[in-house]
């Protein structure tokens with residue numbers, strides 16, 4: 504049985520649970536239970552505070568875990584990373600009171616900065632030759648300037664609305680983060696095999712989430728041209744339509760390139776274009 508540690512309650516929790524579910528793994532979830540065994544895969548889930556996850560994985564209390572890169576790097580455990588997961592994207596930023604005359608990072612020399620990420624902040628300031636006083640606090644960092652605790656803050660930003668609500672202005676980006684899967688580097692072979700099975704499923708889910716299945720009708724004399732414009736796993740599928748001279752083309756396109764491809768194939772004569780989500784994708 505492989506043990507995975509995920510955040511009990513917070514910004515990582517829902518998507519961590521979703522990822523496990525999308526891998527076809529079932530479990531009984533109750534917000535009061537701190538541990539659950541999956542029913543159809545050799546996995547046990549531990550629900551923990553996110554800050555504790557890198558330490559537990561490094562010590563082998565949990566075999567693998569899901570945590571924000573910001574916490575992982577802050578704790579000096581980046582080498583545990585196995586896979587970037589693409590959710591809970593955010594940044595660690597420096598912010599100052601909105602009315603402040605801040606111009607460059609040098610203005611922070613000698614200033615007090617409140618943060619929950621002293622190591623990441625120290626490394627950022629050191630690289631720019633800035634010496635500031637770092638006050639480490641564990642939460643509600645955005646309140647610090649308004650209660651006279653600090654001149655600036657360094658905290659997680661996503662939409663920026665917490666900064667705005669607290670009269671702050673983002674001035675420097677210190678670190679970019681997303682959720683990552685981490686693993687103990689010395690897993691016994693049986694656990695390593697379970698991890699590989701899990702990774703195989705995660706890759707299928709990730710690939711599918713970026714891809715769309717596309718179906719379209721094409722005049723037979725345009726099949727070659729449209730096929731050249733369509734990316735695919737191997738080559739597009741071509742099926743005859745009930746109407747003479749027409750075929751249906753099926754393929755897989757990446758979400759990022761999607762609109763550009765649609766424009767081109769439409770111009771080349773494609774009609775009746777349907778785009779549908781893909782649940783799993785194994786290549």
Ligand SMILES: Nc1ncnc2c1ncn2[C@@H]1O[C@H](COP(=O)(O)OP(=O)(O)OP(=O)(O)O)[C@@H](O)[C@H]1O
Nearest residue numbers: 510513514515552553554571574591592593659661
């Ligand atoms: N607003 C946000 N948008 C996207 N991701 C975020 C956001 N805030 C935080 N994160 C990411 O999610 C992680 C967990 O954030 P959260 O605010 O739930 O942590 P926490 O309050 O320290 O939780 P815990 O109680 O488990 O210690 C962060 O370390 C960061 O990687």
Ligand SMILES: O=P(O)(O)OC[C@H]1O[C@H](OP(=O)(O)OP(=O)(O)O)[C@H](O)[C@@H]1O
Nearest residue numbers: 514642643659660661662663664665666
């Ligand atoms: O830029 P925004 O979209 O406003 O998000 C940023 C906020 O989100 C996180 O806190 P969260 O809401 O998770 O609460 P917490 O303080 O309990 O961690 C983070 O610590 C910021 O305060």
Ligand SMILES: [Mg+2]
Nearest residue numbers: 552553554555
């Ligand atoms: Mg925490």
